[in-house]
Amino acid sequence: xxxxxxxxxPHQVVIVGGGFGGLYTAKALAKAKVNVTLIxxxxxxxxxxxxxxxxxxxxxxxxxxSPLRAVLSKSKNTKVLxxxxxxxxxxxxxxxxxxEAIAYDTLIVAxxxxxxxxxxxxxxxxxxxxxxxxxxxxxxxxIFTAFEAAEKETDPEKRRxxxxxVIVGGGPTGVELAGAIAELAYQTLKEDFRNIDTTETTILxxxxxxxxxxxxxxxxxxAAEESLQNLGVVVQTKTLVTNIENDVVTLKQGDVxxxxxxxxxxxxxxxxxxxxxxxxxxxxxAQCDRAGRIIVEPDLSINGHPNIFVIGxxxxxxxxxxxxxxxxxxxxxxxxxxxxxxxQQRLKGNTLPQFAYSDRGSLAMIGQNSAVxxxxxxxxxxxxxxxxxxxxxxYFLIEFDNKLVVMLQWTWNYLTRNRGARLITGQxxxxxVGNDKxxxxxxxxxxxxxxxx
Amino acid sequence: xxxxxxxxxPHQVVIVGGGFGGLYTAKALAKAKVNVTLIxxxxxxxxxxxxxxxxxxxxxxxxxxSPLRAVLSKSKNTKVLxxxxxxxxxxxxxxxxxxEAIAYDTLIVAxxxxxxxxxxxxxxxxxxxxxxxxxxxxxxxxIFTAFEAAEKETDPEKRRxxxxxVIVGGGPTGVELAGAIAELAYQTLKEDFRNIDTTETTILxxxxxxxxxxxxxxxxxxAAEESLQNLGVVVQTKTLVTNIENDVVTLKQGDVxxxxxxxxxxxxxxxxxxxxxxxxxxxxxAQCDRAGRIIVEPDLSINGHPNIFVIGxxxxxxxxxxxxxxxxxxxxxxxxxxxxxxxQQRLKGNTLPQFAYSDRGSLAMIGQNSAVxxxxxxxxxxxxxxxxxxxxxxYFLIEFDNKLVVMLQWTWNYLTRNRGARLITGQxxxxxVGNDKxxxxxxxxxxxxxxxx
Numbered sequence: 001x002x003x004x005x006x007x008x009x010p011h012q013v014v015i016v017g018g019g020f021g022g023l024y025t026a027k028a029l030a031k032a033k034v035n036v037t038l039i040x041x042x043x044x045x046x047x048x049x050x051x052x053x054x055x056x057x058x059x060x061x062x063x064x065x066s067p068l069r070a071v072l073s074k075s076k077n078t079k080v081l082x083x084x085x086x087x088x089x090x091x092x093x094x095x096x097x098x099x100e101a102i103a104y105d106t107l108i109v110a111x112x113x114x115x116x117x118x119x120x121x122x123x124x125x126x127x128x129x130x131x132x133x134x135x136x137x138x139x140x141x142x143i144f145t146a147f148e149a150a151e152k153e154t155d156p157e158k159r160r161x162x163x164x165x166v167i168v169g170g171g172p173t174g175v176e177l178a179g180a181i182a183e184l185a186y187q188t189l190k191e192d193f194r195n196i197d198t199t200e201t202t203i204l205x206x207x208x209x210x211x212x213x214x215x216x217x218x219x220x221x222x223a224a225e226e227s228l229q230n231l232g233v234v235v236q237t238k239t240l241v242t243n244i245e246n247d248v249v250t251l252k253q254g255d256v257x258x259x260x261x262x263x264x265x266x267x268x269x270x271x272x273x274x275x276x277x278x279x280x281x282x283x284x285x286a287q288c289d290r291a292g293r294i295i296v297e298p299d300l301s302i303n304g305h306p307n308i309f310v311i312g313x314x315x316x317x318x319x320x321x322x323x324x325x326x327x328x329x330x331x332x333x334x335x336x337x338x339x340x341x342x343x344q345q346r347l348k349g350n351t352l353p354q355f356a357y358s359d360r361g362s363l364a365m366i367g368q369n370s371a372v373x374x375x376x377x378x379x380x381x382x383x384x385x386x387x388x389x390x391x392x393x394x395y396f397l398i399e400f401d402n403k404l405v406v407m408l409q410w411t412w413n414y415l416t417r418n419r420g421a422r423l424i425t426g427q428x429x430x431x432x433v434g435n436d437k438x439x440x441x442x443x444x445x446x447x448x449x450x451x452x453x
Numbered sequence: 454x455x456x457x458x459x460x461x462x463p464h465q466v467v468i469v470g471g472g473f474g475g476l477y478t479a480k481a482l483a484k485a486k487v488n489v490t491l492i493x494x495x496x497x498x499x500x501x502x503x504x505x506x507x508x509x510x511x512x513x514x515x516x517x518x519s520p521l522r523a524v525l526s527k528s529k530n531t532k533v534l535x536x537x538x539x540x541x542x543x544x545x546x547x548x549x550x551x552x553e554a555i556a557y558d559t560l561i562v563a564x565x566x567x568x569x570x571x572x573x574x575x576x577x578x579x580x581x582x583x584x585x586x587x588x589x590x591x592x593x594x595x596i597f598t599a600f601e602a603a604e605k606e607t608d609p610e611k612r613r614x615x616x617x618x619v620i621v622g623g624g625p626t627g628v629e630l631a632g633a634i635a636e637l638a639y640q641t642l643k644e645d646f647r648n649i650d651t652t653e654t655t656i657l658x659x660x661x662x663x664x665x666x667x668x669x670x671x672x673x674x675x676a677a678e679e680s681l682q683n684l685g686v687v688v689q690t691k692t693l694v695t696n697i698e699n700d701v702v703t704l705k706q707g708d709v710x711x712x713x714x715x716x717x718x719x720x721x722x723x724x725x726x727x728x729x730x731x732x733x734x735x736x737x738x739a740q741c742d743r744a745g746r747i748i749v750e751p752d753l754s755i756n757g758h759p760n761i762f763v764i765g766x767x768x769x770x771x772x773x774x775x776x777x778x779x780x781x782x783x784x785x786x787x788x789x790x791x792x793x794x795x796x797q798q799r800l801k802g803n804t805l806p807q808f809a810y811s812d813r814g815s816l817a818m819i820g821q822n823s824a825v826x827x828x829x830x831x832x833x834x835x836x837x838x839x840x841x842x843x844x845x846x847x848y849f850l851i852e853f854d855n856k857l858v859v860m861l862q863w864t865w866n867y868l869t870r871n872r873g874a875r876l877i878t879g880q881x882x883x884x885x886v887g888n889d890k891x892x893x894x895x896x897x898x899x900x901x902x903x904x905x906x
């Protein structure tokens with residue numbers, strides 16, 4: 001038996017995507033008797049929950065990124081490949097990477113989601129979303145450029161448009177962005193300009209539902225809204241965006257339609273599946289939901305393809321409640337760990353009960369000293385919620401990479417209300433405020449970073 | 454007298470460039486009874502001596518950048534303008550910034566230098582220099598992409614070209630880059646790849662003179678060369694580069710000409726004046742040297758224009774020795790402080806003796822635990838030189854911005870030999886290793902960041 005095993009070629013696991021789902025699968029397989037190949041377009045894992053801190057100048061991209069090779073360097077059964085998977089061949093059990101075909105016994109697709117403009121893709125130029133490092137740098141460039149442009153603008157109306165920030169979407173990302181921009185305008189930048197008063201900045205947070213943070217308990221939504229208002233954010237619920245053009249956002253509140261002049265619009269609303277979802281559906285006949293996510297079986301595999309799993313934001317898992325699990329990191333992490341375990345059990349001829357997500361709660365940062373935490377059995381707001389938020393994020397952030405420095409940076413920024421990472425960089429960073437015409441303020445989306453696959 | 458002074462409009466000082474020269478001038482004028490306007494293309498001051506640490510993945514750009522507005526926020530007489538000066542009108546005493554003309558009584562031009570390819574400007578695509586944050590990100594992208602490409606390459610010869618790094622120029626930047634890449638290849642990345650052995654990397658440091666670090670004492674050059682060799686760097690002195698093309702560097706050593714296949718060539722050789730030098734020369738009749746630097750008077754003003762000063766890397770000050778002062782941060786800082794003092798003395802009807810640079814020494818980092826320091830009266834090498842280098846750089850780095858975190862990051866990286874900031878980012882970061890053809894490895898220089906003005 002031992003000798004027979006020795007002669008079996010090792011089981012080949014291929015994971016596409018190095019986000020929370022893919023990386024946790026790989027980590028959980030580190031000591032399994034399988035060969036693992038992790039493929040990602042980027043050479044680093046990104047801690048997306050803190051991306052808004054890059055967008056608002058508190059942290060640097062490297063502070064929330066871990067090189068995939070470094071994270072997996074001790075997993076000797078694991079190979080990292082940098083590249084973009086273009087196709088999948090379930091019959092031949094291969095994924096296509098450039099000119100190469102990589103064979104798998106088990107395939108895990110964890111390519112995540114990108115933001116969606118509900119069919120209004122031309123809005124993307126005016127209202128960037130926040131999924132990649134490059135997205136965050138673009139947001140950071142726009143936010144800080146807007147203050148610079150306002151400082152130069154002599155026309156009061158145009159100046160007001162530069163000092164108006166509209167955030168579309170009142171989920172955690174929208175709330176966190178709005179809170180951070182309010183702190184920037186009302187605290188950090190207050191003394192830095194000579195012609196403008198940054199405390200005259202307007203920050204509009206728009207949400208289509210009747211409250212911000214819809215997944216949270218209503219009393220926490222209420223607390224979040226109050227904290228945001230205390231920070232200076234104008235929260236508008238039951239508000240739909242019907243158009244976004246160069247300088248104007250059109251809003252619909254009930255039957256009332258109005259226009260707001262705003263140079264900076266940030267998108268924190270919808271998401272849709274990454275393009276790999278479509279490829280996968282075509283090749284396997286898997287069903288997709290409206291957002292393009294793959295509807296998976298109770299064990300996270302694709303119907304009829306028990307050796308292909310879909311996890312994380314790309315998966316629609318609806319076997320636990322009547323609605324799909326949310327697209328958050330803990331879901332992806334638990335799914336990855338489940339699949340890793342299932343693969344090992346199957347190799348032993350066993351199986352596992354269906355996947356079950358253990359929801360440990362939701363949390364969202366509003367600003368310094370203020371957050372909301374919903375653990376189900378306990379609900380926190382204010383300072384203790386903030387501290388809890390901080391500790392949880394640090395715990396997961398340092399897991400791979402010992403990013404102690406990030407914790408110290410935060411502590412420091414908290415004590416000094418400092419935001420040192422407010423660089424305006426990138427190819428458009430030079431000319432946009434060089435003259436009165438801010439030509440290249442709106443970088444076309446195609447010149448920005450497409451999303452991670 | 455007091456009343457008369459009250460009615461005099463304040464003296465207008467305009468500073469173009471927020472590098473060491475311009476920023477130190479502005480800081481030194483913070484309490485003077487003048488109005489100061491500091492103009493820069495970028496919204497941050499860059500601590501260029503540590504840029505090589507960004508290029509090699511140890512620090513993030515924000516770690517070595519300080520927002521100009523934050524640095525000068527307490528200088529209530531000082532206004533920061535983000536923009537690019539296109540022209541100067543010495544008769545009308547104005548600088549042109551887009552559509553605006555900004556009046557000055559005293560003008561300080563401190564726009565620095567950019568790298569020079571000695572007339573071979575087409576080399577820039579293949580051999581990027583290191584002056585801006587974008588340059589550093591481009592170098593970082595190339596260095597880490599080269600290892601990724603080598604990991605994928607099956608042809609041994611091509612793989613060797615990916616694992617060959619040529620650094621042109623044996624001054625401090627070249628030495629520091631070579632040392633850092635050697636540490637990367639032989640230590641940090643050693644365990645991270647599965648197909649390649651990164652300790653087979655070749656790092657060539659080329660210098661035209663007979664020793665590296667020519668401005669240092671010969672025994673320190675010798676010590677630096679030995680340390681570099683211990684790290685694994687191949688040092689080739691008396692070596693000229695006669696051509697750089699896609700994958701091949703042509704070298705001339707005496708009468709011997711040879712070619713080296715290398716995918717990654719980094720330029721740390723010549724510099725020339727920033728374009729503002731030419732504008733200034735045309736408008737004022739100032740003399741330029743061969744590198745385009747403005748030849749200044751003993752008080753750093755332009756001949757015939759006592760109210761226009763040129764400082765820092767753009768200035769050729771040859772009144773102290775028979776040769777111009779070197780283009781290093783301490784020269785620019787002292788020049789800035791001198792001009793600030795001279796302006797204040799002139800307003801009182803006084804003057805100052807001519808500028809004199811007080812040379813406190815030179816230092817260069819080779820690798821962890823190893824540096825060379827030449828203070829004239831004392832010469833250090835090895836660990837104590839390294840410690841001295843670290844302390845000096847931290848001292849100046851935290852001056853504006855309390856970047857304690859950077860110190861902690863260094864300490865941490867030193868203890869763990871970790872390089873967490875090794876992100877491959879930017880517009881070309883996706884496709885370049887997606888297939889066998891690494892099409893966009895060489896980003897055309899025009900798509901990179903032009904230099905700071």
